[in-house]
Amino acid sequence: MAYRETEKMRQRKAQARQRIIDCTYECVANGGFRSARITRIAGLAGVATGTIYRHFESREDLFAEIFRTATQREVDKVAEALTTDGDAAVRLEAALRQFAERAMRGPMMAWALIAEPVDPKLEEERLVYRRAYAELFEKAIRDGIEEGCIPDQDARQSSTCLVGAIAESLVGPLSPTLAGQITIADIDKNKLVDSIIRFCMQGLTGTRR
Amino acid sequence: MAYRETEKMRQRKAQARQRIIDCTYECVANGGFRSARITRIAGLAGVATGTIYRHFESREDLFAEIFRTATQREVDKVAEALTTDGDAAVRLEAALRQFAERAMRGPMMAWALIAEPVDPKLEEERLVYRRAYAELFEKAIRDGIEEGCIPDQDARQSSTCLVGAIAESLVGPLSPTLAGQITIADIDKNKLVDSIIRFCMQGLTGTRR
Numbered sequence: 381m382a383y384r385e386t387e388k389m390r391q392r393k394a395q396a397r398q399r400i401i402d403c404t405y406e407c408v409a410n411g412g413f414r415s416a417r418i419t420r421i422a423g424l425a426g427v428a429t430g431t432i433y434r435h436f437e438s439r440e441d442l443f444a445e446i447f448r449t450a451t452q453r454e455v456d457k458v459a460e461a462l463t464t465d466g467d468a469a470v471r472l473e474a475a476l477r478q479f480a481e482r483a484m485r486g487p488m489m490a491w492a493l494i495a496e497p498v499d500p501k502l503e504e505e506r507l508v509y510r511r512a513y514a515e516l517f518e519k520a521i522r523d524g525i526e527e528g529c530i531p532d533q534d535a536r537q538s539s540t541c542l543v544g545a546i547a548e549s550l551v552g553p554l555s556p557t558l559a560g561q562i563t564i565a566d567i568d569k570n571k572l573v574d575s576i577i578r579f580c581m582q583g584l585t586g587t588r589r
Numbered sequence: 590m591a592y593r594e595t596e597k598m599r600q601r602k603a604q605a606r607q608r609i610i611d612c613t614y615e616c617v618a619n620g621g622f623r624s625a626r627i628t629r630i631a632g633l634a635g636v637a638t639g640t641i642y643r644h645f646e647s648r649e650d651l652f653a654e655i656f657r658t659a660t661q662r663e664v665d666k667v668a669e670a671l672t673t674d675g676d677a678a679v680r681l682e683a684a685l686r687q688f689a690e691r692a693m694r695g696p697m698m699a700w701a702l703i704a705e706p707v708d709p710k711l712e713e714e715r716l717v718y719r720r721a722y723a724e725l726f727e728k729a730i731r732d733g734i735e736e737g738c739i740p741d742q743d744a745r746q747s748s749t750c751l752v753g754a755i756a757e758s759l760v761g762p763l764s765p766t767l768a769g770q771i772t773i774a775d776i777d778k779n780k781l782v783d784s785i786i787r788f789c790m791q792g793l794t795g796t797r798r
Contacts, residue, residue: 405742414649428764441705471719479703495716497597497710497713497715497716498709498712499708499709500706500707501706503712506706507704507706507760510757510760511761514761533784533787533788534780534781534784537758537781537788538787540754540758540759541754541755541785541788541789542731542754543753544752544753544755544757544758544760545749545753545754545757545766546750546752546753548719548749548750548753548754548756549746549749551716551719551749551753552720552723552745555716559669571743572743572746575743575746576740576746576750578742579746579750579792579793580750580792582791582792582794583788583789583791584788584790584791584793584796585791585798586795586796586797586798587795588786588795588796589795
């Protein structure tokens, strides 16, 4: 009789996989991808390191999964904020604020997702997601141009300016590694978010805020 | 008698080192860091691969040197543009335009310096240089606030918004790898640069352009 995986075995495997993912997420949220060593993850998940490699081909594959899951959550939140009430400019501002405020609440995870130096494989995932944000913004800018609340412009181009401005301006304050950098605890988060949003909305609309 | 390096030997070593650097630069300018394989560089430079490792500890160290030299050149050009005539807003616009136009003229090198997925070591160099650009812009924004041509704002924060907006909006058009991406030859470079500059200057000044 051929070997057949029972339902119970499948369940147990799926549970172990999820535990590995959860523990990796926890490590990254606390110390970035660099701190997420396989031995540490295995210890937290209560599995042998070999078990991790039965579920993921490599550390990079495991990280890519964490990166995709965590980033998709942020992309979804931005998409959700873009469906709130108000004209396209109001909705765009809500989405930018959502993005920045969430990053401020989980600065280490945000740093890991946005700017932590990572392997090229992960870096490529990052480029794909930056495109996902840009596409959401581009759609909203087009809506705004149609509604008349945003002046006519190259919506695609401006959407990438938004992604860049918000990501880059968060890099410094979120950074746990840059020497001499002020830490997230020292800065006035509301003021920081307001200042990023002002630049972005002025850039889009050309109207002083 | 102890072994002593003669002047002629020193010169020959320095020349080989420079040739390796020049050939690596050429590779990166034509196909990014990924295409710059050690065997290829050795072939171009007319040296054995072992010779390269006598001059540079690793491929990463060689790349870091190329990265630093090429990026410093761009930083210097931005700094130079910031010394042109006119008020701070005019000088900032000249500097942003200089950066974007130079990137358009050497798109593969610009992509390699700004956005190509690279090893974490190089990625860290990248963060340092983004800070160098931001500091130049920050100084000019402060000048502009003092001169009264730029409204009062958090100059440091806005400087990072500028760096992010300009870098990110160049990533797509410069990218040789993103699938389905329009290529640099297809786009109207002047229009692209104008649109980036408009977003940035509006973001800074809140005045429609």
